[in-house]
Amino acid sequence: MYNHDYNETLAQEETEWSEEDKTFMDLMANKITKVNGRYQMPLPLRNENIKLPHNHIMAEHRMAHLKRRFSKDPEVMQETINKGYAEEAPKINTDIDGRMWYLPHHGVYHTTKKKLRVVFDCAASFQGFSLNNNLLQGPDLMNSLVGVVLRGIISIFQS
Known part of the structure; x- marks a missing residue:
């Protein structure tokens, strides 16, 4: 009787993916490789031909700040x-126009665990550009909390 009156709860919770979600999943399915036992995947750029401004100045400013912080407690970094x-970054060609x-x-x-956790700032902007704004987000692959709770309640009543 319950199923007949409330049959919409039996429907699967499926959401359609946007074109960007499909592009993201296709990119991940076809471009992930395993190199030296580690998986590598490309950045899911919205536009493969994007030209980003050279943000070396911002990186040097952040590095100087980190250097000051670690000079107060050099044992942590060592x-x-x-x-x-962590390792020293290799010397690279910085003349790559818009591709770096x-x-x-x-x-x-x-302080309690005595561990250092690295936090990447993909939202940092330089001259109006940020990495986050140029990356595909990808689909939401999580189940909705409402759906999980409702399925749990339905299973209780059905048993």
Whole structure:
């Protein structure tokens, strides 16, 4: 009787993907590779031909701030390097026009756990551009909380 009166609860919770979601999933399905035991995937750019401004100045400013912070407690950074969690960045050609973006990041040190966690700032903007604004978001693959609760309630009444 319950199922007959409230049959919309039996319908699957399926949402249609946008064109951007489909593009994102197609990119991830076809471009993920495994290199030296680690998975690598491309950045899901909205536009493959995007030209970003050279944000080297912003990266150097953030690096100077980090250097000041770590100079107060050099053991934390040395331990991070010794464990292999960080390494010196290789020298690279910085003449790549519009195809390079320095990803700002900072460390958050947990005093109780004695661990350093790296936080990447993809929302950082430089000359009106940010990495977040140029990346595909991808589909929401999580179940809705309302749907999970309703299915749980229905299963209780059905048993």
